[in-house]
Amino acid sequence: MGRYNSVYDRWKNDPEGFWMEAAQGIDWVTPPSAALDDTNPPFYRWFADATCNTCYNAVDRHVAAGRGDQPAIIHDSPITESQRTLTYSELQTETARLGGALQELGVTKGDRVLIYMPMIAEAVIAMLACARIGAVHSVVFGGFASNELAVRIDDCQPKAVIAASCGLEPNRTVPYKPLLDGAIDLATHKPEAVILKQREQLSATMIEGRDHDWDAVTAAAAEADCTPVGGADPLYILYTSGTTGKPKGVIRANGGHLVAMNWTMKNIYNIDPGDVFWAASDVGWVVGHSYIVYAPLIAGCTTVLFEGKPVGTPDAGTFWRVIAEHDVKALFTAPTAIRAIRQVDPEGEFIAKYNLSGFHTLFLAGERADPATVEWAAEKLNVPVIDHWWQTETGWTIAGNPSGIELLDIPIGSAGVAMPGYDIRILDEGGNEVEEGTLGAIAVKLPLPPGSLPTLWGADDRFQSSYLKTFPGYYETGDAGMKENGTLKIMARTDDVINVAAHRLSTGEMEEALARHPDVAECAVIGVADELKGQSPVGLVCLKGGTNRPHEEIAAECVTRIRETIGPVAAFKKVGIVARLPKTRSGKILRATMVSIADDTPWNMPATIDDPAILDEITVTLKALGYARES
Ligand code: COA
Ligand code: AMP
Numbered sequence: 001m002g003r004y005n006s007v008y009d010r011w012k013n014d015p016e017g018f019w020m021e022a023a024q025g026i027d028w029v030t031p032p033s034a035a036l037d038d039t040n041p042p043f044y045r046w047f048a049d050a051t052c053n054t055c056y057n058a059v060d061r062h063v064a065a066g067r068g069d070q071p072a073i074i075h076d077s078p079i080t081e082s083q084r085t086l087t088y089s090e091l092q093t094e095t096a097r098l099g100g101a102l103q104e105l106g107v108t109k110g111d112r113v114l115i116y117m118p119m120i121a122e123a124v125i126a127m128l129a130c131a132r133i134g135a136v137h138s139v140v141f142g143g144f145a146s147n148e149l150a151v152r153i154d155d156c157q158p159k160a161v162i163a164a165s166c167g168l169e170p171n172r173t174v175p176y177k178p179l180l181d182g183a184i185d186l187a188t189h190k191p192e193a194v195i196l197k198q199r200e201q202l203s204a205t206m207i208e209g210r211d212h213d214w215d216a217v218t219a220a221a222a223e224a225d226c227t228p229v230g231g232a233d234p235l236y237i238l239y240t241s242g243t244t245g246k247p248k249g250v251i252r253a254n255g256g257h258l259v260a261m262n263w264t265m266k267n268i269y270n271i272d273p274g275d276v277f278w279a280a281s282d283v284g285w286v287v288g289h290s291y292i293v294y295a296p297l298i299a300g301c302t303t304v305l306f307e308g309k310p311v312g313t314p315d316a317g318t319f320w321r322v323i324a325e326h327d328v329k330a331l332f333t334a335p336t337a338i339r340a341i342r343q344v345d346p347e348g349e350f351i352a353k354y355n356l357s358g359f360h361t362l363f364l365a366g367e368r369a370d371p372a373t374v375e376w377a378a379e380k381l382n383v384p385v386i387d388h389w390w391q392t393e394t395g396w397t398i399a400g401n402p403s404g405i406e407l408l409d410i411p412i413g414s415a416g417v418a419m420p421g422y423d424i425r426i427l428d429e430g431g432n433e434v435e436e437g438t439l440g441a442i443a444v445k446l447p448l449p450p451g452s453l454p455t456l457w458g459a460d461d462r463f464q465s466s467y468l469k470t471f472p473g474y475y476e477t478g479d480a481g482m483k484e485n486g487t488l489k490i491m492a493r494t495d496d497v498i499n500v501a502a503h504r505l506s507t508g509e510m511e512e513a514l515a516r517h518p519d520v521a522e523c524a525v526i527g528v529a530d531e532l533k534g535q536s537p538v539g540l541v542c543l544k545g546g547t548n549r550p551h552e553e554i555a556a557e558c559v560t561r562i563r564e565t566i567g568p569v570a571a572f573k574k575v576g577i578v579a580r581l582p583k584t585r586s587g588k589i590l591r592a593t594m595v596s597i598a599d600d601t602p603w604n605m606p607a608t609i610d611d612p613a614i615l616d617e618i619t620v621t622l623k624a625l626g627y628a629r630e631s
Contacts, residue, residue: 003406004417007267011420018420019046019450023255025262026298027061028052029228032255036447037232042468043455044447047231047255054235054254055095055132056226057262058297062088067300070274074326075121077307078318079168080201086121091128094121098129098162098195099224101217105193107159109134109227112237114158114191115283116140116149116180118167119307122197122214123283124293126162131235131254134227135159138237138249141284142167142174143503143569148247149183155249156237156457157189162214164197165204170312177204231255237457238286240392241506242466243496245513249457250392252289257395258298260421260451261290264396265299268388268419269330269363270404273300276326280306280319280333285503286392287366291332295396304328310337317350324354331359334366334502335373339532342373348380359383361403365390366502367534368490371412389415389490391477392504393467394452398422398444398477399488414487421449426483431471436483441494443474496591498527498535500571507537507591510572513565514539519547519554524581524589525572528598528627538598538625539575540618551577576621584608594618598627 011018019035032050062070068089075084086094107113113130115137117123130137138156140149167174177196184190196204197214206213235254239247265271279291296303304326310319319341323331362377362385369387378385384407388400400416401408410416418424423445426434434440455463470476478497481490496508507525514523523541530536539558555575562572582590585608596603597619605612622628
């Protein structure tokens with residue numbers, strides 16, 4: 001661990017010097033005189049006295065440096081059987097035009113713009129155009145329903161919305177416009193303008209006066225220059241699931257994000273300018289923000305934008321086809337995607353069909369990487385398979401394997417070592433550090449590094465109560481784990497967040513939606529083990545006295561309710577109706593015990609349980625849903 005240790009120690013001994021040096025990789029309008037502003041703890045700001053523009057660093061500076069003809073984005077869509085390449089020069093023109101169109105609609109520095117788009121080049125152009133004019137974007141994943149969109153519209157109050165007419169799932173076209181119109185109807189805040197990209201697969205109905213056609217407004221617009229913004233000014237807001245129904249608006253600030261993104265491409269991913277990098281995620285998630293859009297472009301790479309699934313579009317060889325065809329050097333995806341491929345192609349026959357000689361590394365994140373999947377991928381692909389752990393809040397790796405500094409020999413099952421910027425501690429309930437090999441809450445000593453969240457949008461108090469209250473002086477990650485031989489093992493969440501196909505979802509939010517069903521008295525949603533998706537949600541519902549409608553009908557309505565309020569991405573398909581829920585004597589629902597029963601993992605009867613007999617009915621119900629097979 002020679003080189004890694006010396007880089008980590010260099011950061012630890014002189015964080016200010018470390019980040020000021022990393023800041024030299026950025027083209028500033030006014031360079032920072034200092035890295036950290038810690039005058040108002042716990043609200044830390046990075047590169048606060050600098051001015052910069054993120055779009056300039058992601059696009060214009062590469063054109064100015066003579067890379068204008070290099071592909072910036074390769075859009076590969078097996079769903080539409082089409083491909084499109086945009087060079088850096090073309091991307092500059094497109095972002096400048098859309099930026100101009102936004103300005104003509106009255107959007108200025110600091111205004112919010114909500115983006116609701118599928119995986120098409122226009123989604124990236126929209127994000128960069130906002131960055132260009134100093135507007136703050138908030139991208140909402142296409143798998144969320146109107147209600148989720150409405151909650152976000154009311155929270156960030158966008159002046160404009162940028163959307164597309166539809167998304168394309170393998171089995172259906174998803175009309176986005178009715179979902180958007182429904183959301184604007186539901187929301188109290190009304191955006192002034194919508195810019196809509198009509199896709200040829202489905203044409204959306206436009207609302208006169210409010211809606212504008214993307215092609216028409218960009219053709220007519222003057223090209224916008226890059227607006228200088230402060231280093232601590234927000235670049236974007238990305239909502240993520242918390243414990244309650246209200247998602248948290250994670251803020252990313254321009255200066256720290258630029259420095260961090262640029263630093264990670266070489267040091268963590270070992271990617272150089274001109275290399276092709278592919279994050280097989282969606283622009284609606286943090287992986288998409290950081291590693292489809294910002295980091296590869298800031299570092300002058302070519303990024304692949306993939307509209308498809310790992311299997312079925314058209315087959316389990318589609319990832320390897322993309323890698324071979326576009327000369328992808330590193331792929332970043334979720335373990336679920338590899339599990340899906342392995343289920344269909346256990347012998348890796350598709351892998352053998354493609355020339356993967358230019359492919360160097362597979363990076364996995366977003367959920368626990370199970371050893372069987374990692375071993376399969378390493379054997380079949382014959383490249384290092386690197387697990388790394390991070391979250392929406394940090395925007396980049398907390399622990400991983402810094403392959404551009406030194407490829408460490410990390411045991412399978414471990415997420416790696418702390419990255420510079422992160423002083424990781426495992427704490428017990430009293431906030432004391434535990435010994436190596438002991439499970440505890442994973443916390444990071446404040447301040448968090450550049451690129452991580454400075455606070456939550458419009459919710460300083462919630463930022464403090466969600467992350468900083470439990471362990472004073474530390475950021476609480478919400479994950480539990482342990483250190484082993486200096487590396488970090490991630491075991492489970494400590495809150496009600498579950499991870500379904502690497503999508504972060506809140507069981508609390510699902511419970512709130514179910515509780516609004518007129519026949520539901522109370523309910524619990526638990527995350528049970530799922531072979532493909534890691535976890536999947538299961539609802540256990542008690543009905544109001546006097547309800548005599550068929551249980552199957554109510555269960556089906558519960559499934560529809562979650563799909564319509566949260567969205568198909570919740571993948572909520574199983575509901576059991578029970579007479580009562582197991583609780584402690586003080587009334588707390590024993591969710592963890594129900595998870596253990598469903599997963600057939602050992603559990604002890606909670607000493608505080610009110611009535612142990614209730615667990616018999618829970619076991620029978622879970623069995624009927626296909627779980628608790630060995631109970
Ligand atoms: N817009 C609208 N609907 C969407 C959507 C989008 N952008 N993305 C997903 N959905 C829908 C799907 O169509 C599906 O609906 P259905 O219940 O009608 O079938 C539902 O949301 C669940 O989607 P998904 O989790 O993708 O499951 P799937 O069964 O369609 O596919 C996998 C299974 C394993 C192929 C898929 O989960 C996958 O590719 N996972 C990789 C994980 C990943 O990339 N995560 C990103 C974070 S790094
Ligand atoms: P998100 O904010 O959607 O990126 O989800 C972050 C959460 O996903 C983390 O807090 C973890 O619970 C989980 N996660 C992400 N990466 C990993 C990993 N490599 N191993 C285990 N869990 C992970």
